[in-house]
Amino acid sequence: MAQNVERINDHARLFHQPEYQELFARKREFENCPSPEEVQRVAEWTKSWDYREKNFAREALTVNPAKACQPLGAIFAAAGFEGTLPFVHGSQGCVAYFRTHLTRHFKEPFAAVSSSMTEDAAVFGGLKNMIEGLMNAYTLYKPTMIALCTTCMAEVIGDDLGAFITTAKNEGAIPKEFPVPYAHTPSFVGSHITGYDNMLTGILTELGGEKTTPNGKWNFIPGFDTYVTNNRELDRILNLMDIPHTILADNSDAFDSPNEGEYVMYNGKTTLAETRDAVNAEGTIALQAYSTQKTRGFIETEWGQPTYVLRPFGIRGTDAFLMKLSELTGKPIPRQLEIERGRAVDAMTDSQAWLHGKRFALYGDPDLVLSVLSFTLEMGMEPVHIVVTNSNESFEAEAKALLASYPNGSGATVWGGKDLWHLRSLMFTEPVDLLIGNSYGKYLWRDTHTPIVRIGYPLFDRHHLHRYPTLGYQGAINLLNWIVNTVLDELDRQTIIPAKTDISFDLIR
Amino acid sequence: MTTTASEKRQIIKEVLAAYPEKSRKKREKHLNVTEEGKSDCGVKSNIKSVPGVMTTRGCAYAGAKGVVWGPVKDMIHLSHGPVGCGYYSWSGRRNYYIGTTGVDTFGTMQFTSDFQERDIVFGGDKKLDKLIDELETLFPLSKGITIESECPIGLIGDDIEAVAKKKSKQIGKPVVPVRCEGFRGVSQSLGHHIANDTVRDWVFTKSDKISNEELGFTPSPYDVSVIGDYNIGGDAWSSRILLEEIGLRVISQFSGDGTLHEVMLSHRAKLNLIHCYRSMNYLCRHMEEKYGIPWLEYNFFGPTEIARSLRMIAARFDETIQAKAEEVIAKYQPQMDAVIAKYRPRLEGKRVMLMVGGLRPRHVIPAFRDLGMEVIGTGYEFGHGDDYQRTTHYTDPGTLIYDDVTAYEFEEFARKLKPDLIASGIKEKYVFQKMALPFRQMHSWDYSGPYHGYDGFAIFARDMDLALNSPTWGLVQKPWQ
Numbered sequence: 001m002a003q004n005v006e007r008i009n010d011h012a013r014l015f016h017q018p019e020y021q022e023l024f025a026r027k028r029e030f031e032n033c034p035s036p037e038e039v040q041r042v043a044e045w046t047k048s049w050d051y052r053e054k055n056f057a058r059e060a061l062t063v064n065p066a067k068a069c070q071p072l073g074a075i076f077a078a079a080g081f082e083g084t085l086p087f088v089h090g091s092q093g094c095v096a097y098f099r100t101h102l103t104r105h106f107k108e109p110f111a112a113v114s115s116s117m118t119e120d121a122a123v124f125g126g127l128k129n130m131i132e133g134l135m136n137a138y139t140l141y142k143p144t145m146i147a148l149c150t151t152c153m154a155e156v157i158g159d160d161l162g163a164f165i166t167t168a169k170n171e172g173a174i175p176k177e178f179p180v181p182y183a184h185t186p187s188f189v190g191s192h193i194t195g196y197d198n199m200l201t202g203i204l205t206e207l208g209g210e211k212t213t214p215n216g217k218w219n220f221i222p223g224f225d226t227y228v229t230n231n232r233e234l235d236r237i238l239n240l241m242d243i244p245h246t247i248l249a250d251n252s253d254a255f256d257s258p259n260e261g262e263y264v265m266y267n268g269k270t271t272l273a274e275t276r277d278a279v280n281a282e283g284t285i286a287l288q289a290y291s292t293q294k295t296r297g298f299i300e301t302e303w304g305q306p307t308y309v310l311r312p313f314g315i316r317g318t319d320a321f322l323m324k325l326s327e328l329t330g331k332p333i334p335r336q337l338e339i340e341r342g343r344a345v346d347a348m349t350d351s352q353a354w355l356h357g358k359r360f361a362l363y364g365d366p367d368l369v370l371s372v373l374s375f376t377l378e379m380g381m382e383p384v385h386i387v388v389t390n391s392n393e394s395f396e397a398e399a400k401a402l403l404a405s406y407p408n409g410s411g412a413t414v415w416g417g418k419d420l421w422h423l424r425s426l427m428f429t430e431p432v433d434l435l436i437g438n439s440y441g442k443y444l445w446r447d448t449h450t451p452i453v454r455i456g457y458p459l460f461d462r463h464h465l466h467r468y469p470t471l472g473y474q475g476a477i478n479l480l481n482w483i484v485n486t487v488l489d490e491l492d493r494q495t496i497i498p499a500k501t502d503i504s505f506d507l508i509r
Numbered sequence: 510m511t512t513t514a515s516e517k518r519q520i521i522k523e524v525l526a527a528y529p530e531k532s533r534k535k536r537e538k539h540l541n542v543t544e545e546g547k548s549d550c551g552v553k554s555n556i557k558s559v560p561g562v563m564t565t566r567g568c569a570y571a572g573a574k575g576v577v578w579g580p581v582k583d584m585i586h587l588s589h590g591p592v593g594c595g596y597y598s599w600s601g602r603r604n605y606y607i608g609t610t611g612v613d614t615f616g617t618m619q620f621t622s623d624f625q626e627r628d629i630v631f632g633g634d635k636k637l638d639k640l641i642d643e644l645e646t647l648f649p650l651s652k653g654i655t656i657e658s659e660c661p662i663g664l665i666g667d668d669i670e671a672v673a674k675k676k677s678k679q680i681g682k683p684v685v686p687v688r689c690e691g692f693r694g695v696s697q698s699l700g701h702h703i704a705n706d707t708v709r710d711w712v713f714t715k716s717d718k719i720s721n722e723e724l725g726f727t728p729s730p731y732d733v734s735v736i737g738d739y740n741i742g743g744d745a746w747s748s749r750i751l752l753e754e755i756g757l758r759v760i761s762q763f764s765g766d767g768t769l770h771e772v773m774l775s776h777r778a779k780l781n782l783i784h785c786y787r788s789m790n791y792l793c794r795h796m797e798e799k800y801g802i803p804w805l806e807y808n809f810f811g812p813t814e815i816a817r818s819l820r821m822i823a824a825r826f827d828e829t830i831q832a833k834a835e836e837v838i839a840k841y842q843p844q845m846d847a848v849i850a851k852y853r854p855r856l857e858g859k860r861v862m863l864m865v866g867g868l869r870p871r872h873v874i875p876a877f878r879d880l881g882m883e884v885i886g887t888g889y890e891f892g893h894g895d896d897y898q899r900t901t902h903y904t905d906p907g908t909l910i911y912d913d914v915t916a917y918e919f920e921e922f923a924r925k926l927k928p929d930l931i932a933s934g935i936k937e938k939y940v941f942q943k944m945a946l947p948f949r950q951m952h953s954w955d956y957s958g959p960y961h962g963y964d965g966f967a968i969f970a971r972d973m974d975l976a977l978n979s980p981t982w983g984l985v986q987k988p989w990q
Contacts, residue, residue: 002840003967005847010957010968011605011743023750024607030760032725032770033583034613034650042650043612055647060640062592062623063647069593091660091691092558093568097597099936109939111916115560122664122692132532133561139529140562140917152591153660153692156629187591188624188661261985263920263943421618421647424611440599443610443617 052425063421064440066363067390069187070195072098073224073291074149075112077199080231080249081268081275083144085137086112087180089130089159090151105226105458106255106466111265113137117153126154130164134180135173141265145207145272146174148182149199155186179272181206191390193291193365196224200248200295209276211303217244218329219281219305221295223288223367226457228252230471231269234287234312237472241322241331246274246281256467279303283328285310287471288367290395311367314375314479315345318472337473344473344480348379351484354509356380358487359411360434361427363387363420363441364456366395371470372436372455373402373409375479381434383412385426391416420444434487451490453483512885512926514907517542521909524921532559539912543904550897550910554889557695563916565864565890565936568691570594572700572891574657576788577708578687580604580739580764581772582614583652585644588621589637589669590659594691595621603953605743606766613650620644629661634672641676641684652769653683655707663690673711683769685711696891696913697866698787705791708772716773717800726774731757731826734778736804737789740765742958747965748784748809755823755834763789776800780825782807784961785867787889787896806899808868809961810969811876812845841963849879852970855978857881859929862922864914864937865951866890871903873932873951876960880970885928888914916940930977945985947976 003009014020033039045051075086075098088095095114102110113136115121115129137146148161161182169176183202185195200221220238222231231252238245249270257267278284283306284299286292296307308328312321318341322333359382362369366388373383386399396416403409415422420440427435427448435441435448438456445452459465465482469475488509495504512520521540525533536559541551558564567575570588575598578586588595599619608614622640624633637656644654654676656669669686677684687707689700721728733752738745745765752759760778761771775781776796781804783793793804805825807818816838823834859882863870870887877884886909889896897910904910909926911918916937923931923941931941932951941948949955949972957972959965 002844003964005851005967008967008971011959014964015743015746019750020746023746030771030774031768039609039613043609046612058643060622060636061643062621064619065592065596065621065623067592068596069591091568092564092566093571093691096565096567101597103935103939107939109943111563113561113563116558116564118557118692118695129560135529136532136559136561140527156661156664187593188626188629259943259985261945263940
């Protein structure tokens with residue numbers, strides 16, 4: 001069956017045609033694949049408790065981890081600052097990967113440069129590459145600031161970033177006063193959330209700013225939150241409350257820029273002047289804990305500011321956030337936010353019957369997991385498997401305390417440091433109704449037939465989910481929408497066979 | 510808008526003016542305009558990228574794991590070192606395959622040794638040793654393992670070759686150490702070469718001692734291997750179908766949808782057919798030298814080149830094959846005529862700028878031409894001199910050539926030349942779309958495909974039309990301005 005020009009088949013249909021099915025059969029003769037029975041036998045075994053035990057006995061091997069490496073988070077943080085070009089010192093392939101990854105998720109351009117170190121730099125160090133790279137990047141792309149981080153190559157050979165930047169300035173590659181904050185971001189330490197923290201600390205350190213008179217503002221740090229329009233929602237809420245603020249840093253426009261016929265390279269919204277003035281704020285509120293530990297430490301010790309971690313996600317998280325803001329600033333919670341709260345609660349009570357008691361697995365970064373947990377517990381859902389590859393002890397303690405505060409949290413286990421192949425075993429041996437995670441979760445959906453709600457990073461296979469805020473009361477409605485409608489879509493899929501399952505193919509749900 | 514060759518030269522000068530002097534001198538060697546009768550494109554290539562200019566290039570690891578070895582579906586490809594490299598390249602290339610993932614095939618999985626600081630300090634060989642045992646326990650049906658080294662491995666002095674030898678003996682399967690640390694070479698290209706060499710040294714050296722009988726293989730006079738088709742969106746299948754239709758027997762797809770067994774069969778072919786010359790020519794040359802297998806580059810993009818390639822391939826066989834090739838060309842002709850009749854009027858005269866890797870900066874030009882489109886500029890991410898020699902066969906005189914183009918140059922060229930379509934990669938896509946320029950990804954076929962073969966050309970034509978003639982581009986300008 002050749003192509004019909006009126007209905008051209010691409011891969012999704014083409015290969016199901018008989019001529020291709022026959023081709024696959026012919027090809028098998030040369031493949032030396034195990035027999036279908038053998039494949040079936042092993043496939044069944046991978047679903048067993050025996051396999052789970054062997055899988056959990058792994059000490060050296062990681063399979064399908066839910067974490068990336070530091071520089072990705074570093075350049076994500078840098079993108080929120082005015083005119084800032086991320087510069088990654090080390091091998092160049094890393095930058096191609098970071099740009100690709102961010103671009104595939106956001107469907108937005110992302111500019112970053114590399115110092116393109118090769119074998120000679122591995123032997124002699126990367127000073128020459130950095131000088132040349134800074135000069136070229138500065139001249140060609142005219143940034144206001146270059147934010148520098150490293151690949152593991154530069155870290156293993158031990159390049160001295162501070163000294164290199166000074167040398168580059170002394171040699172006239174870039175002006176002496178031009179800001180080049182830097183962060184060591186080895187990929188063999190922590191994960192992308194660590195890189196975010198390190199880069200933000202580096203930028204705040206470099207821009208410094210003089211402690212003069214208090215500016216009456218509050219600083220807010222979003223953390224490695226890829227729902228970048230949360231920054232717009234945060235800004236709106238703070239304006240409603242009349243709280244003067246600086247977001248460190250607001251990358252909402254960098255990852256969600258308008259198409260007006262011209263490519264604009266820099267869209268970081270937080271100005272360097274605002275950042276320099278952040279030292280004069282009343283205090284700093286981080287919306288994530290584990291991507292801001294070092295930054296908060298810096299702000300407390302170097303700026304002498306109080307810092308707080310508040311996660312405005314779900315109803316109770318947003319309640320606590322607003323009440324704390326009110327307490328800190330003396331500003332009342334405005335009626336508008338009460339109305340929004342009421343709408344979100346209204347939506348949740350409308351949907352609660354479909355989500356109450358739903359057992360689910362969840363994976364992602366520590367702070368994202370805590371936010372989603374908080375919301376789902378409020379909905380009466382029952383978390384079962386919680387996998388956090390880039391976990392840490394205090395996160396686990398915090399997660400367990402949160403679970404313990406709800407009766408429907410008692411059936412959950414927090415699996416720190418585990419990966420998605422571990423999760424596969426968990427989902428086969430102790431099945432759940434729903435999976436919440438990033439696009440890689442679709443493989444678990446395929447294998448275990450557990451429907452997936454895509455929340456997290458990266459989201460490669462669905463469009464525009466990242467454009468919706470998850471923060472605040474309005475954000476809670478988005479989370480609810482994704483979760484409840486996935487459950488209802490799945491119910492329709494389960495009941496769509498005429499004269500068999502479609503007795504429950506209901507119009508009204 | 511037509512731009513003359515001399516205007517293009519002027520544009521190159523203007524664009525280069527933005528660079529600091531030292532970098533300008535380096536970059537000017539990579540930019541040129543093709544001339545009638547010249548044997549190459551007049552650019553230097555395969556040279557280190559200039560730091561800080563925003564190259565699109567990747568690294569040796571990307572070339573070895575992401576391109577050459579990664580698609581071998583029944584082997585486990587371990588990203589050895591920190592977590593990032595494997596994470597970013599996980600399921601990124603759509604090398605289609607058939608199999609039960611996690612059981613007998615492993616293409617869309619990410620295996621990593623997830624190096625921590627202690628592994629850097631104390632070395633990772635012991636971890637690797639243990640890791641291979643764990644792979645064996647959990648994935649008993651895998652046919653072998655490749656170890657793709659990431660940057661730190663080569664810097665801390667690990668001996669992965671020793672571990673590979675030892676473990677291969679223990680598990681009775683090939684364990685292939687691939688020294689593709691990202692800092693080696695100037696682009697992903699060296700990674701291709703390194704991976705090719707490991708096939709030669711770690712697979713062929715063993716497989717050429719195994720008899721056909723032991724492999725269950727009965728040779729025929731029509732045996733060919735398809736080399737360097739990575740089966741993106743199913744390309745290798747829509748190519749294979751034509752080779753089989755003309756009476757040939759494809760004994761190996763290396764590496765798209767390939768198995769280790771097919772890799773071991775590849776040097777038993779009568780003729781090696783190579784799709785991506787850049788990434789697999791080394792192995793074809795080796796098989797020619799050692800096993801006396803001739804090789805042939807073919808081009809299955811667009812009906813003109815497909816017909817030419819089918820005849821060229823058939824000419825290496827007897828008259829029955831040649832007659833069948835003519836039958837196949839004739840069989841598909843009406844279908845191709847229908848595709849061109851439908852799409853050419855919508856695409857005629859549209860001007861394209863290309864920038865891709867491998868063979869595509871030249872091989873897809875005739876497919877655009879079949880649709881009445883003109884390629885006004887092209888360039889390779891990681892091409893060598895021999896690629897640029899091969900390019901003159903495809904380009905019109907006066908085509909702008911840019912090697913390892915920087916983001917700055919590409920954007921400026923596009924602003925000045927105002928093409929109707931840009932065909933490049935994901936990092937470039939949204940830059941140009943923000944300029945209201947229609948764009949198609951030419952690495953991943955923008956999640957469509959296949960584009961190879963007659964079936965693929967119909968999809969290619971459909972996709973170029975949908976990109977160029979989407980009403981969304983007309984929405985970008987505000988009507989009140």
